[in-house]
Amino acid sequence: xxxxxxxxxxxxxxxxxxxxxxxxxxxxxxxxxxxxxxxxxxxxxxxxxxxxxxxxxxxxxxxxxxxxxxxxxxxxxxxxxxxxxxxxxxxxxxxxxxxxxxxxxxxxxxxxxxxxxxxx
Amino acid sequence: xxxxxxxxxxxxxxxxxxxxxxxxxxxxxxxxxxxxxxxxxxxxxxxxxxxxxxxxxxxxxxxxxxxxxxxxxxxxxxxxxxxxxxxxxxxxxxxxxxxxxxxxxxxxxxxxxxxxxxxxxxxxxxxxxxxxxxxxxxxxxxxxxxxxxxxxxxxxxxxxxxxxxxxxxxxxxxxxxxxxxxxxxxxxxxxxxxxxxxxxxxxxxxxxxxxxxxxxxxxxxxxxxxxxxxxxxxxxxxxx
Numbered sequence: 001x002x003x004x005x006x007x008x009x010x011x012x013x014x015x016x017x018x019x020x021x022x023x024x025x026x027x028x029x030x031x032x033x034x035x036x037x038x039x040x041x042x043x044x045x046x047x048x049x050x051x052x053x054x055x056x057x058x059x060x061x062x063x064x065x066x067x068x069x070x071x072x073x074x075x076x077x078x079x080x081x082x083x084x085x086x087x088x089x090x091x092x093x094x095x096x097x098x099x100x101x102x103x104x105x106x107x108x109x110x111x112x113x114x115x116x117x118x119x120x
Numbered sequence: 121x122x123x124x125x126x127x128x129x130x131x132x133x134x135x136x137x138x139x140x141x142x143x144x145x146x147x148x149x150x151x152x153x154x155x156x157x158x159x160x161x162x163x164x165x166x167x168x169x170x171x172x173x174x175x176x177x178x179x180x181x182x183x184x185x186x187x188x189x190x191x192x193x194x195x196x197x198x199x200x201x202x203x204x205x206x207x208x209x210x211x212x213x214x215x216x217x218x219x220x221x222x223x224x225x226x227x228x229x230x231x232x233x234x235x236x237x238x239x240x241x242x243x244x245x246x247x248x249x250x251x252x253x254x255x256x257x258x259x260x261x262x263x264x265x266x267x268x269x270x271x272x273x274x275x276x277x278x279x280x281x282x283x284x285x286x287x288x289x290x291x292x293x294x295x296x297x298x299x300x301x302x303x304x305x306x307x308x309x310x311x312x313x314x315x316x317x318x319x320x321x322x323x324x325x326x327x328x329x330x331x332x333x334x335x336x337x338x339x340x341x342x343x344x345x346x347x348x349x350x351x352x353x354x355x356x357x358x359x360x
Contacts, residue, residue, distance in 0.1 A: 098183055102191045105157070105177040106198070112173040 001051050009048045013041050040078060047071065121226055123152040123277065124201040125218065126192025128185055129209035133164040138211050140172045146215035151222055155195055156209070159188040189294055193283050205277035206294070213275050217314035224312055225277045231307040232282065234268070234299065235275030239313035252335060259339070260296040263346045264303040268311065271296035275314055282307045285350045290341055292334075297341035305350040 017038055024034040047054050054067030061070070125147070129136060136156075143154055155175055158165050160182035169176045177191060189206055196204035203225050207213050213235075221233040238257070253272050260271045272295045278286060282302055286294060289301040303309060 098187055101179050101181060101183060102187070102194060105179050105191055106195060108178065109195075110170065110176050110178070112175055 001048075006048055006051075010045060013045045013048065017041050017045075036082060121202045122150075123203040123205055123222065123225070124192065124196040124199070125152050125154050125205045125207050126157060126189055126196070127154060127207045127209045128157045128159055128188030128192070129161065129165050129169075130159040130182060130185070130188070131161045131163045131165060132209045133161070133168050135211040136165060136168045136209060137172065139207075139209050140174055142211075142215040143207070143218075146219060147222075152205070153201070155192050157188040157191050159183060159185070186291055186293055190287060193286055196280070197283055201280060203277050203279045204283060206274055208274045212316045212318070214315055214317065217275065217312070220312050220314070221275065221277050224310060225279065229308065230310045231279040232299070232302050232309040233277040234270070234309060234311045235273045235314035236268075236270035236311040237273055237314060237316045238269035239311060240315050248331070255335075256296045256338060256342075259342060260299050263300050263342065264309075266303060266309065268296075268299060268309075270311065271299055273314070273316070278302070279307070282352045284353045289348065289350065290344050292337045292341055296338060297345040300342055300345040301348065301350045304345070304348070305352040307352065 020029065020034050020037050020041075023029040024031065029037075051067070054071060058065045058067045058070055125143075127139065127143075132139075147154070153175065155177065156169055158169060158176055158178040160179045166176075166178060177195065179188065179191065183191075192206070193204055205218070205221065207215075207218060217235060221235060224230055224233045238253075253270060256271045257268045260268045272293070274293075276294075282305060285301050285305045285307075286298060289297060291297050299309060
């Protein structure tokens with residue numbers, strides 16, 4: 001990797017980290033979500049600045065994996081796990097939402113003969 | 121014995137007056153109470169329900185057919201009904217058929233009464249819907265080792281003791297998967313022949329997109345129901 005490539009990738013990673021911190025400050029991300037992405041980006045930054053580390057990790061495997069292979073695999077795996085986690089979290093929120101809508105509906109029951117209430 | 125008939129409605133303003141009139145003409149208030157569940161309709165459904173002076177609850181936003189049924193089930197549990205039934209608001213079900221289901225439930229010999237279009241002399245199911253219905257019924261029959269001819273029919277009654285199962289299973293429309301779970305929990309089921317008319321007005325909740333996803337979701341739910349361990353109870357703890 002040329003120094004110029006390292007600089008461009010590092011700048012992109014640092015820029016993304018700053019953007020994540022900004023979103024955390026604006027409360028568009030939770031601390032947990034921001035933390036996940038910052039850890040992932042920090043790992044990418046370390047591998048960008050010290051590419052030889054990727055070779056060292058690759059040699060740990062018996063098949064002497066190419067750095068690009070295990071990095072791609074690890075990245076994909078992390079994203080799949082995180083997406084699964086988010087799906088479960090969205091579903092939990094949905095269930096809570098459904099429960100609240102239902103509770104409200106049952107509280108605001110309209111019986112025949114009762115005076116109409118304000119349906120704002 | 122008193123039951124609650126839950127009638128979920130989403131954008132059914134054009135059909136509701138007919139459905140209400142049909143139910144009032146055939147069903148006695150001493151037998152069952154009617155509860156309409158407006159599922160966040162954007163049309164005049166709520167105005168029609170108010171004008172018709174019927175008992176209803178209203179979801180502030182659209183949650184889907186199954187959640188509307190579950191709202192009705194929670195109401196039934198909160199108010200100690202002996203059984204809860206489902207009746208569609210699109211004008212396809214006939215109130216006179218509902219009486220046959222109630223009669224079967226009141227006999228005390230069954231816990232679940234399922235309406236079946238296939239058992240009647242004439243039915244309006246054609247093409248892919250007919251084949252899909254047959255396939256779901258076949259899979260449900262094989263798993264439960266009990267013959268079902270029509271599992272996708274929305275007209276059914278469930279005894280109170282088994283309502284907890286309906287709330288706990290992963291389901292999408294409370295059809296085949298519900299029957300699998302109910303039979304698994306020990307419910308005695310039977311089918312009653314019913315007639316289903318063509319939709320009078322409005323749009324079906326099924327589209328081309330759902331036609332592709334529906335079988336996949338249904339089979340997934342049936343498999344999940346088949347491997348689950350469902351216990352019937354008096355479900356007082358389930359009430360909201």
